[in-house]
Amino acid sequence: MMVVVAYDVNTETAAGRRRLRNVAKTCMKYGQRVQNSVFECSVTPSDYLILKHDLAAIMDETLDSLRYYNLGSNYSKKIEYRGRQRHIPVDEVMML
Template sequence: MLVLVTYDVNTETASGKTRLRKVAKQCVNYGTRVQNSVFECVVDPGQCLLLKSILTDIIDENVDSLRFYYLGKQRNAKVEQIGVCKGVNVDEPLIF
């Protein structure tokens, strides 16, 4: 399924900057960055629960926020891109 993960981490403190890096690193492990704090993740339900648990453990719920948008299996029917596309189509083979 396609899950859009967005986050807003308060970076006014050193610990906030550390949390931001940790959240971004975990999101990179599960998906593709499409904007600064937005990731498209193609995951199964178990991976989604694990990612949610990992991110919830990292953030400070008093000053940070996470949002998960569950877009389902029909990615092309749900996502419209206008302008520069910085993401990678994870449905196609990745050849470097």
């Protein structure tokens, strides 16, 4: 299933900047960055639970926010974009 993760981390302190890096690193384990603070993650239901658990452990709920948009398995027709595409569609073949 495809899940979009969007986050806003308060970076006024060194701890906040560290949380921001850790949130991005965690999201990169499950998907790809499509905007500065937005990731598209192709995950199994169990991976989704782990991702949410890991991100909840990193964030400071009084300062930061996370949003999860579950697009399901048939997500390709639910995504529209305009302008420069910053990601590789996960259901297409990648050639190097």
